[in-house]
Amino acid sequence: MAFKIVSSQCTSCSACEAECPNEAISDKGTTFVIDPAKCTECVGHYDSPQCAAVCPIDDTCVVDPKFPRYQAA
Amino acid sequence: MDSPVNHPAHEGAVDIDGIMQQIAEHKGCGTEGGSGKASCGSGAGQGDLPTEIWEKVKNHPCYSEEAHHHYARMHVAVAPACNIQCNYCNRKYDCANESRPGVVSEKLTPEAASRKVLAVASTIPQMTVLGIAGPGDPLANPAKTFKTFELISEVAPDIKLCLSTNGLALPDHVDTIEKFKVDHVTITINMVDPEIGAQIYPWIFWNHRRYTGVEASQILHERQMLGLEMLTERGILAKINSVMIPGVNDQHLVEVNKAVKSRGAFLHNIMPLISAPEHGTVFGLNGQRGPSAQELKALQDSCEGEMNMMRHCRQCRADAVGLLGEDRSAEFTTEKIMDMEIAYDSAGRKAYQEKVEEERAAKVAARSEELEALAGTASDITVLAAVATKGSGLINEHFGHAKEFQIYELSTAGAKFVGHRRVDLYCQGGYGDEDALPTVIRAINDCHAVFVSKIGGCPKAELTAAGIEPVDEYAHGFIEKSALKWFRTYLERVASGEVEHTRHGDASIRQGALINVA
Numbered sequence: 001m002a003f004k005i006v007s008s009q010c011t012s013c014s015a016c017e018a019e020c021p022n023e024a025i026s027d028k029g030t031t032f033v034i035d036p037a038k039c040t041e042c043v044g045h046y047d048s049p050q051c052a053a054v055c056p057i058d059d060t061c062v063v064d065p066k067f068p069r070y071q072a073a
Numbered sequence: 074m075d076s077p078v079n080h081p082a083h084e085g086a087v088d089i090d091g092i093m094q095q096i097a098e099h100k101g102c103g104t105e106g107g108s109g110k111a112s113c114g115s116g117a118g119q120g121d122l123p124t125e126i127w128e129k130v131k132n133h134p135c136y137s138e139e140a141h142h143h144y145a146r147m148h149v150a151v152a153p154a155c156n157i158q159c160n161y162c163n164r165k166y167d168c169a170n171e172s173r174p175g176v177v178s179e180k181l182t183p184e185a186a187s188r189k190v191l192a193v194a195s196t197i198p199q200m201t202v203l204g205i206a207g208p209g210d211p212l213a214n215p216a217k218t219f220k221t222f223e224l225i226s227e228v229a230p231d232i233k234l235c236l237s238t239n240g241l242a243l244p245d246h247v248d249t250i251e252k253f254k255v256d257h258v259t260i261t262i263n264m265v266d267p268e269i270g271a272q273i274y275p276w277i278f279w280n281h282r283r284y285t286g287v288e289a290s291q292i293l294h295e296r297q298m299l300g301l302e303m304l305t306e307r308g309i310l311a312k313i314n315s316v317m318i319p320g321v322n323d324q325h326l327v328e329v330n331k332a333v334k335s336r337g338a339f340l341h342n343i344m345p346l347i348s349a350p351e352h353g354t355v356f357g358l359n360g361q362r363g364p365s366a367q368e369l370k371a372l373q374d375s376c377e378g379e380m381n382m383m384r385h386c387r388q389c390r391a392d393a394v395g396l397l398g399e400d401r402s403a404e405f406t407t408e409k410i411m412d413m414e415i416a417y418d419s420a421g422r423k424a425y426q427e428k429v430e431e432e433r434a435a436k437v438a439a440r441s442e443e444l445e446a447l448a449g450t451a452s453d454i455t456v457l458a459a460v461a462t463k464g465s466g467l468i469n470e471h472f473g474h475a476k477e478f479q480i481y482e483l484s485t486a487g488a489k490f491v492g493h494r495r496v497d498l499y500c501q502g503g504y505g506d507e508d509a510l511p512t513v514i515r516a517i518n519d520c521h522a523v524f525v526s527k528i529g530g531c532p533k534a535e536l537t538a539a540g541i542e543p544v545d546e547y548a549h550g551f552i553e554k555s556a557l558k559w560f561r562t563y564l565e566r567v568a569s570g571e572v573e574h575t576r577h578g579d580a581s582i583r584q585g586a587l588i589n590v591a
Contacts, residue, residue, distance in 0.1 A: 012180070013153045013154050013155065013164055015154035015155060015156070015214075015278075018214055018216070019281075046281045046282075047282065054154075054278045
């Protein structure tokens with residue numbers, strides 16, 4: 001259960017970092033990354049994943065198939 | 074003529090209501106009544122501005138047209154996140170060869186930004202203003218923005234702080250803005266009608282949700298108006314930026330002007346849309362054109378009776394450094410500032426700035442002298458003149474070296490600054506120099522004269538053929554005084570039948586937009 005950031009799309013604008021309620025997002029220089037262990041897709045916090053809602057570039061914050069939603073605990 | 078109107082002195086506690094009332098009553102540029110005022114109150118010296126306001130703006134290059142000849146500003150890019158999407162912005166794009174809003178080459182931490190400010194202030198003593206203007210919205214990442222302000226106010230308390238915002242988050246931060254003594258805030262307001270806003274803003278991110286369409290613009294509009302009112306209440310000067318988008322909001326900006334004026338905005342800066350396909354913005358890609366120079370001027374003129382209009386905006390980079398129209402950001406990359414020996418010398422800066430004030434006073438005196446000589450002459454003729462200048466209000470740039478020309482409207486009422494035209498748009502590497510001259514002529518072909526410190530024989534002939542008189546006899550003279558002197562001889566030549574006065578054509582803005590260099 002996690003989102004990931006498509007690094008080729010990420011402009012490193014940092015908009016997502018401040019919005020994440022789990023502090024799962026960090027700056028890796030040229031791109032931001034999501035720690036899948038901390039990401040909850042904002043369930044319990046907000047109606048929609050904040051990183052995807054605030055990201056200016058479509059399809060940049062997406063569900064990571066390695067951690068699909070149905071595996072939610 | 075041109076004597077400042079007396080205003081009641083506000084002693085002791087600042088009377089905010091009184092000041093705001095005076096701003097509201099201040100009608101900006103007045104050529105009415107033959108007062109001979111050369112430009113806006115914010116433009117040509119104190120004019121009829123209240124002293125409290127003048128003290129705030131007199132050294133701020135973005136708020137005072139007069140100051141921008143003498144004082145420099147810098148922007149630091151510390152908070153690139155944004156909470157709205159605009160159709161004229163593409164945040165994926167950054168090119169070192171390009172200068173435009175939202176473009177930045179380096180992101181800084183607040184600590185690095187504070188070091189950079191010190192480095193610049195130590196190198197450029199006329200640097201008086203630090204702005205956070207993007208890329209993105211400073212208030213979408215308030216922690217970084219205010220941390221930067223905090224650090225800078227500790228190390229360089231004489232530097233004025235300002236920020237530029239889309240206004241969406243502004244009401245939440247007005248108290249903090251006041252606390253950090255940020256006394257200039259720019260809000261970009263492109264509409265007061267959400268239906269029009271929907272054509273400009275595809276979405277906003279607010280209260281943890283993405284909103285789209287008219288609903289998004291409605292929220293943005295309400296937040297912008299609330300934020301502006303809150304700034305006004307606290308006596309924080311607000312400038313409004315608007316992007317003129319022909320066919321979308323061009324006529325509507327007159328309504329915007331009224332709305333912001335009634336809420337106490339100090340200055341309105343209507344800027345032309347920058348839109349080229351290679352910028353990759355929505356407007357760039359769908360062929361939305363920008364305005365021509367005369368369309369822009371006509372809109373600015375039509376708003377002018379309402380309030381101060383800003384005409385000297387260079388739409389600079391979000392990391393610009395130096396005087397408006399000159400970009401020294403390349404001298405202050407992170408790598409370079411880390412190696413720099415920094416000695417912050419407040420006293421030295423103050424002494425330098427005092428010298429600048431003397432220069433300014435000399436310029437103002439020269440202008441009134443020439444205006445007096447012109448008094449008594451009556452003519453309906455107005456002409457535009459282009460001036461090549463490196464600053465200090467002097468005609469001191471070689472025609473061939475000019476990266477921009479300042480445009481003045483000359484009439485028997487005076488020389489009024491109406492804008493500037495960039496001509497550095499042909500690419501430095503690749504596009505040939507032989508294309509430069511036609512580019513320059515296209516940029517100023519609505520002018521009757523171009524004032525330069527020096528010009529070669531070849532461009533002289535081509536300018537003359539294009540109906541633009543090259544004038545180099547006032548080299549290193551004061552711009553307004555020299556331009557008015559020339560204008561007097563022009564009127565005499567028209568009167569004697571030596572020249573026939575004709576109107577000139579329109580000029581394009583940022584024509585031949587910058588070639589994308591990979």
